[in-house]
Amino acid sequence: xxxxxxxxxxxxxxxxxxxxxxxxxxxxxxxxxxxxxxxxxxxxxxxxxxxxxxxxxxxxxxxxxxxxxxxxxxxxxxxxxxxxxxxxxxxxxxxxxxxxxxxxxxxxxxxxxxxxxxxxxxxxxxxxxxxxxxxxxxxxxxxxxxxxxxxxxxxxxxxxxxxxxxxxxxxxxxxxxxxxxxxxxxxxxxxxxxxxxxxxxxxxxxxxxxxxxxxxxxxxxxxxxxxxxxxxxxxxxxxxxxxxxxxxxxxxxxx
Numbered sequence: 001x002x003x004x005x006x007x008x009x010x011x012x013x014x015x016x017x018x019x020x021x022x023x024x025x026x027x028x029x030x031x032x033x034x035x036x037x038x039x040x041x042x043x044x045x046x047x048x049x050x051x052x053x054x055x056x057x058x059x060x061x062x063x064x065x066x067x068x069x070x071x072x073x074x075x076x077x078x079x080x081x082x083x084x085x086x087x088x089x090x091x092x093x094x095x096x097x098x099x100x101x102x103x104x105x106x107x108x109x110x111x112x113x114x115x116x117x118x119x120x121x122x123x124x125x126x127x128x129x130x131x132x133x134x135x136x137x138x139x140x141x142x143x144x145x146x147x148x149x150x151x152x153x154x155x156x157x158x159x160x161x162x163x164x165x166x167x168x169x170x171x172x173x174x175x176x177x178x179x180x181x182x183x184x185x186x187x188x189x190x191x192x193x194x195x196x197x198x199x200x201x202x203x204x205x206x207x208x209x210x211x212x213x214x215x216x217x218x219x220x221x222x223x224x225x226x227x228x229x230x231x232x233x234x235x236x237x238x239x240x241x242x243x244x245x246x247x248x249x250x251x252x253x254x255x
Contacts, residue, residue, distance in 0.1 A: 002114030002144025003027070007091065010080075015089045017109065017147050018080040021071035026113035027079060028068050033109055035082040040073020068113055081110045087151035090174065090211055095143040097209070103148045103174035105136045112144030139177075148174050152215025159206025166201045170216030176208030 005027060006020040016035055019027045031045070045067045071077035083089055089109060092101050102120055111117065120139040140146045150173040159165060159179060166184065175181070184203045204210060 002112040002142045005112045005145055009089050013086045014083060016080050016082045017089050018078055021077040023071055023074060026068050026070040027110050028066055028113055029081055029110035030108060031067055033081045035080040037069060037079035038077055041069050041071050041077050041079050044068040044070055066117065083149045085151055087149055087213065087215065088154045090148050090150060090154060092146045092148065094140060094146060099143060100139055100141040100177055101174055102137045102139055102177055104172060105138050107148040107150060107173050108138050109147045109149045111140060111146035115140055115142035115144045115146050150211060150213035152213055155212040157210050159208055161207040163206045165204050167204060167212060169200065169202045171212050172202050173211040173213045175204065175210035179208035179210060180205045
């Protein structure tokens with residue numbers, strides 16, 4: 001049984017979640033997510049269930065370790081975890097969600113001690129090879145609270161039985177295990193070459209609850225990388241970098 005934790009979400013576009021712990025209670029989080037904590041809270045770092053689980057996490061691009069923040073002091077203890085980029089923190093009450101929920105591998109932020117954080121591979125090989133961000137998922141299982149982070153604006157949808165939605169794989173944050181999930185190819189040469197979207201979409205079919213994000217980190221990173229490369233090219237073409245900076249700024253949209 002998971003610890004029963006209280007929480008407060010602070011902020012608007014760069015949120016943190018502050019967890020309130022009674023003596024003996026704990027919360028688990030990815031390594032590096034902690035922002036601050038009071039005296040009396042101790043950090044216990046482990047693989048989160050043995051070496052095999054630790055190695056599975058490395059394969060999926062996650063940290064080998066999970067850190068438990070355990071309140072060994074008296075009175076109320078507080079520990080806070082920060083979101084890694086602009087967006088929102090979504091609280092999930094797993095007890096009210098059927099005991100488990102699936103999320104993108106980089107969406108998990110923290111959870112009450114007793115909640116299991118497992119890697120959930122899709123069963124279809126096509127999704128594994130071509131699914132991009134949508135291939136590797138994490139399963140949050142238990143009866144406690146968990147928190148996931150999503151970028152930009154968050155959209156919550158409840159799909160009815162048989163109702164389907166096609167989603168860019170990066171925009172998918174979390175969904176109920178009752179939703180069936182598959183990867184579909186976006187047909188047509190011009191769509192693939194000039195459409196500006198991914199070659200593959202996730203097809204989700206209800207019933208179940210799902211959360212979407214308007215700004216996946218992969219999309220944000222791509223824009224930053226493209227702008228950086230353009231700026232570097234402009235600097236190389238200018239005299240001593242001056243002309244390149246000016247021209248690159250004009251063409252890149254800076255004024």
